[in-house]
Amino acid sequence: MHLFLEQLLNGVAIGSIYALVTLGLTLVYGILRILHVAHAAVYTVGAYLGLLFFKMSGSLLVGCAGAMAGCAVLGIAIERLVYFPLLKYPPYVPLIASIAILLALEEVCRLVAGPYILTFPAELPFPSLNLLGVDIPSSVMGILCITAGILAFLWFLTTRTETGLAMRAVSQDLTIADAMGINSHAVVSFTFAVGSAIAAVAGILVGIYYNQVYSTMGSVPAYKTLAIIVVGGLGSVPGAVAASLLLGIAETLLIGYAHIPLPRDALAFLAMIAVLMWRSEGLFGSR
């Protein structure tokens, strides 16, 4: 029973990280209707930047802040230099551009940092806990608390602030939002900045959790998060979070606990195929 609960918690932790990466993808899809595959590269860059700033300063907080700022700038640059000029073309054009950015950024990381797996020798500043005999290591505590904090912030931002109302308006119709006095382009850039900063946090958390940072760490998340937003319903933030958590738990329990002989990464795609066959709008999507 304890093992089950520990695995369940691990599943929630992994699902939380999926959620943090997927959030940016969902926000971008919601506002521009672009499949932002390169988001996974932003996450990789975030892990590297976090490690760099952490090593320079010795403080994880500084590392995190630096990586978030760097990734926010990177996200805005991708949006301004690549996506916005391509918006007038059919959606596969920005998608191909996005794949190109993903590969290019991975290569840049490899060239700059070397083709090695770097370690991320940091501890998350959270206490470990023993709850009813179940050990919760500090890394899991950290991931859960940080994810909860970010989700609460996003919920507040999108539902309780005027910026959030402007974001929702822009995601429905850019032209009309502009006519209502909203600087739509600024709102789009802001959305990219928020999504990319969150991806940086996810990259750092993964780096610390597995104690690994490497240039292709974004490859699997790049397509897995696509499967997740399809399962959750394209553009739906609650759907993306729910699908991420479900997937994290399912992967850990079915493969780590029940030892079903399937490659771990296959589950996301089985789920996607099932959703496309029986409920193509996704768990939380609307037609």
Place this chain on the structure above:
Amino acid sequence: MKKVLLSVRDLAKHFGGLRAVDGVSFDLHEREILGLLGPNGAGKTVCFNLISGVYTPTAGEIHFAGIRSDGLPPHRMAALGLGRTFQIVKPFSNLTVLDNVIVACGVDRYRSLARSFGGWTGAAVRKKAVELLERVGLADEADRKAGLLPLGHLRRLEIARALAVGYRLILLDESFSGLREEEIAPLMDLVARIRQDGISVLLIEHNMRVAMKLSDRIVVLDHGRKIAEGLPGEVARDPLVIEAYLGRGGSSRVA
């Protein structure tokens, strides 16, 4: 002499070889309802899009509220007090009717991210939005999703949003089209009241009866050029106008 609020000079917009608007000039005075008429494809909506900043003119100048405004983006025009509706109604369908208006009430605050982030929807904004909904007669629908409203209500919602932005001028793009007869009269009253409150109106209208009755003056476009300008009665008798609408040899009445 009344003050000029909007002045359009030799305005032109070409799309490739198509001269959608070709050297149009007119003035709109404060507290005036100016009708912009013309057959389909005359360039009326393109004119609207030029004035509201959606398009940058190929040539010509636009002055609004004392500044040269051609080429300014739509959100800057909105900040100058220009509100507009769209020919094809486009509410933010997933937002409530009230939120649709609140979105449009934020012009002052959207200029700075910090301000719009800090000051979440306060009671004052909400009150203003509710007042606007009362003014257009939609107060009872405030909490419904905008996507569920019938067309007549959507036209009113568009006007409420335009009023939230446009404290100087609102552009109405065929706000009367597709409405039932009994919906038209109250909407005409609404537009007349808007002008009494000191807001100018530029009106594109296909319903001649409505345009003639509401407008102080009328400008008629055809093939991107201005073919007539004047009082409704004069314009209706203008042979060029009759020809544009009915073709050569048409009767002497514009229906």
